[in-house]
Structure formats: structure tokens, C-alpha cells
Amino acid sequence: MKNSVNTETLLIHGGISVDERTGAVNIPIYQTSTYKQDGLGKMRGYEYSRTGNPTREALEALIADLEGGVAGFAFGSGMAAMTAVLSLLHSGDRVLISSNVYGGTFRLLDKVFDHFNISYTIADTTDLSVFESQITDGVKAVVIESPANPLMTVTDIRAVAEVSHKHGLLVVVDNTFMTPYLQKPLSLGADIVVHSATKYLGGHSDVVSGLVVVSTKDLADKIAFIQNSTGGVLGPFDSFLLIRGIKTLAVRMDRHVFNAEKAAQFLSSHKAVKKVFYPGLENSQGFEINKKQAKNGGAMISFELHDNYDIHTFFESLQLVSLAESLGGVESLVCHPSTMTHASIPADIRKKVGITDGLIRLSVGIELIDDILADIDQAIAKSERK
């Protein structure tokens, strides 16, 4: 039954949705570090909460169901989740990363995995022949995001997975921006899905967390071992918050996207706006590919103002929309990628991949969109240099 229902229903009934012992329709917060054993070697399924916790397990089963994977794993942040996945690699291995990859993922490879002789190459995942030519000796994995932050670059996940598998690469997709409601990378050929559940899955800007879903039993065993060994697990209370957030994902996303489509239209026709990046716009890069692999364009938009607008004044003049890191919460947020989310990427690389200092990223919330657009409009008006 569960396998045949739609994602909207699975959000609510997936995983372990009823407490076995009491029938409670919400899995309790098992706020415990350890479990009484009935005798030597006689455990009731749990021994220590780093290894396993019922609340975390309910979340892990839920995300596995939603992404259509074999097993799910919950971590203390998206970066802890990515660290666990990259820990599958060995000294001497190389990773290909798409050029617009999340700044933290770049930093993790550039400054941490670098210590372990694991290297990376920034790859063009939008051009298959260039991409294939970058699969040299030692390349073992590819990490992609689609759409990728902050230029909302779309990558053909199925095509990249096919080329990568021909060369034996592990295909990792960071599905944070789309969520399994809008896009299911495992069904497109990916081996592993990673989430910053801090964003849309949690949805309320009140929890930092990360999730991993794998496509095979072998990968499940390996990630379970890494999760228990490195220990970056999500706590029971945060696991509960995430399950609670995930239940409303479909209704929230529908509204996020409805608002984003209106915002993209508004910005596209605004005289102060030089360029809009949104995969839901028909003239955008990758529109057709995105339509093929995702339900719609999501709710993240980037845009550039013309040079005669001062972005400092723009950010300072906003009254409803907050200038903040993060995205995917119910409230609309803006950020400045070149000094915030992507500051860890060196200026020359930023320039090369097109992350200009005038770029503004908007995470469209679920407020009444007219209010949000009025706020943006007045801030733009104030920021015009006379």
C-alpha cells in the first residue's frame, strides 16, 4: 500500500508514522542516550543513541520512503551529511563538483578533505562532452546540485548519471533546493541524495539538520558504519521537528512555488532588474531539462539590479524580507551570495562561474506574495542612485 501512494500522502504516512507501543500518531521524542539491556548481549533493538534512536529512525525511514531509496540517515547538519558521504572516498581519489556547488561543500573539499589527499575538480555538468573529458584517472565521484545555487544552473541529472556510471563514478545529488516533492534524483539514476534539511524539509527556520538517502544495501551498510563511527547524528528533538515539518511539505511547496512564479514574472518585467535566474522561466537556462526532471522551477530566484541601483541601500530598505543566510523557510529571505553563502569561494572562481557582486538571491516564502513584492519594489525604488 505505502509503495503505491503519492508523495503528498507519503509525507504524512511514510516511514514509521505510528508509535508501536502506544498508538500515538506522532513518534515520541525518545530523549535518551542509552537503553537497558535485559542481559549480556540481550538488547531490545537499541544500545546507544549514536548508533540508533527510535525518533531518528522514524525520520530516516521517512526520508528513505520519500526519495525512493533503500535507507536514510539523519545528521546534525547538511554539511555533516555531506561529510559522511565524502567519507566513502579514499586518499588519492578525486571528486568532480558542479561549478555552482554550495559554498560549504566547496570549502569542505577545498580545506578539509584536502588534508586527506582527496582532491576535486570544478566540472561543467551542463556540457556532457566537457564533463566526460574531466573524468580522468582517480575520479571516483561527482557531486551535483540542480538547480544549483545561486545562478539556478540546471544539470541534466539522468544524463550526467549515465555518463558517470559508464566510468564507475558514484553519483551524489544535493537535492536541498527541490526536495523529493519536486524532484527524485534516485529515480533519475543518482546513487546518493543529500539534503540540508535545515531548508525546505524543516521549513520553519528552526532546526539545522542533514539527510542522506542511498540506493543500495551496500551503500546503506557503508553510510551506517560511517554515521556511527564519525558520530554527526541528529538529536531526537530535532528529528521530531523535522518529521513535523515534512508533513506539510507539499502544501508549503505549492505555495512557495506559486509565489516564486509571480515574483519571477514581477522581477523580469521590472525596469531596475538586469537579469533574473529562475528555472521556472521559459527563457531560462535549462528550462526544458528542469521540466523533464522536476515538477516545476522551485522557489529560489536570483536577480541582478542595473548598475545605477545600490544594493546596500536595497538590503537596508527591506522591511518584511530579511537579509539572512539560509532559505526554504516560511518567511521570505534575501542574501548576497558573493559576501555571504558563496564567500568561501575565491573571488576569481566566483567571477569565472558568474557570481557577480550585484547578484541578489531571494528565497520566496509563503506570505501573501503581493506584500512581499510591494516590499521589494519600495526597496528597489529607494536604492536608485539619483
Ligand SMILES: *Cc1c(COP(=O)(O)O)cnc(C)c1O
Ligand atoms: C544550506 C545548504 C547546505 C548545507 O547545509 P547545512 O544544514 O547548513 O549544514 C548544503 N547544500 C545546500 C544546497 C544548501 O543550501
